[in-house]
Amino acid sequence: AQKVTQAQTEISVVEKEDVTLDCVYETRDTTYYLFWYKQPPSGELVFLIRRNSFDEQNEISGRYSWNFQKSTSSFNFTITASQVVDSAVYFCALSASTGNQFYFGTGTSLTVIP
Amino acid sequence: ETGVTQSPTHLIKTRGQQVTLRCSSQSGHNTVSWYQQALGQGPQFIFQYYREEENGRGNFPPRFSGLQFPNYSSELNVNALELDDSALYLCASSLIDYNEQFFGPGTRLTVL
Numbered sequence: 001a002q003k004v005t006q007a008q009t010e011i012s013v014v015e016k017e018d019v020t021l022d023c024v025y026e027t028r029d030t031t032y033y034l035f036w037y038k039q040p041p042s043g044e045l046v047f048l049i050r051r052n053s054f055d056e057q058n059e060i061s062g063r064y065s066w067n068f069q070k071s072t073s074s075f076n077f078t079i080t081a082s083q084v085v086d087s088a089v090y091f092c093a094l095s096a097s098t099g100n101q102f103y104f105g106t107g108t109s110l111t112v113i114p
Numbered sequence: 115e116t117g118v119t120q121s122p123t124h125l126i127k128t129r130g131q132q133v134t135l136r137c138s139s140q141s142g143h144n145t146v147s148w149y150q151q152a153l154g155q156g157p158q159f160i161f162q163y164y165r166e167e168e169n170g171r172g173n174f175p176p177r178f179s180g181l182q183f184p185n186y187s188s189e190l191n192v193n194a195l196e197l198d199d200s201a202l203y204l205c206a207s208s209l210i211d212y213n214e215q216f217f218g219p220g221t222r223l224t225v226l
Contacts, residue, residue: 004156033213043202045157045217091156095213101147101170102206102215104156 002027004094006105013082014113021077021108023092029053034068034075035093035102045091051075082112118207118218126224127195135190135221139207145169146188147215148180151202163188164210192223200225 003026013019025034036048049059051068059066063080079086089107119138127133139146145164149157159172163182177193186207192199202222206215 006156035214037217042219043204043222044219045204045206047214047216050214093156101159101162101172102149102157103159104149106154106156 002029002032002094002096002103004092004103004105006090006092006108008108009106010109010111012111012113015084016081018078018080019082019110021079021090021092021110023075023077023105025073025075025092025094027094027096029096031096033095035095036066036075036077037091037093039089039091039107041088048077079110082110084112084114086110087112118205118216120203120205120218120221122221123219124222124224126226128226129195129197131195131225132191132193133195133223135192135203135205135223137188137190137205137207137218139186139188139205140216143207143209143216144186145208145210146182146186147206147208148188148190149204149206150174150199151204151220152198153201157204160190169210195225197225199223 005024032053034051037045065078067076089109091107092105093102121136147162148160151157161171162169166182179191181189202220204220205218208215
């Protein structure tokens with residue numbers, strides 16, 4: 001069975017603080033893909049990153065960075081020097097190698113206070 | 115490149131009615147997936163269409179049905195609406211066997 005857990009329901013930070021969003025996943029597949037999406041109030045899911053299970057390299061994109069650790073089944077997302085525009089709900093998702101069904105976590109609502 | 119579009123944006127129905135939601139996939143994509151997102155929850159997979167046939171289904175009753183057309187656009191039909199069907203319905207397009215989905219803006223359905 002596939003499952004994604006985002007234990008943090010809501011997080012509030014002051015602008016310019018760093019914040020880490022946690023994601024823990026469960027799967028029996030050896031090949032799988034992990035994703036992070038941002039959902040602003042408008043509702044559209046905005047793609048942030050895709051990672052396959054064989055690539056454990058951490059990735060940095062501007063103020064965003066991702067830490068993938070297979071040993072702990074985690075794929076955490078860090079925003080450095082947060083900005084008000086980062087306020088949104090963030091979803092972590094898992095997809096097995098076969099089929100395109102995505103399994104989403106329940107999301108973490110991030111509020112950045114100016 | 116044309117992104118995923120959905121119509122209508124908002125919809126209000128009453129219990130027992132039927133509804134049809136529409137999705138146009140991103141240019142070049144041949145697969146469409148539908149998700150239901152209840153308030154405060156993550157999206158839940160309803161089903162996927164590829165080559166005009168259902169290609170996987172989540173835990174949703176048969177009153178949720180769909181179609182895919184030769185131009186890869188898709189419809190989601192829900193019969194006998196229930197109050198719990200109130201949600202944001204998201205459509206995502208992709209290429210088959212390529213694990214990256216692009217989502218549309220969603221249709222917000224309210225059932226009274």
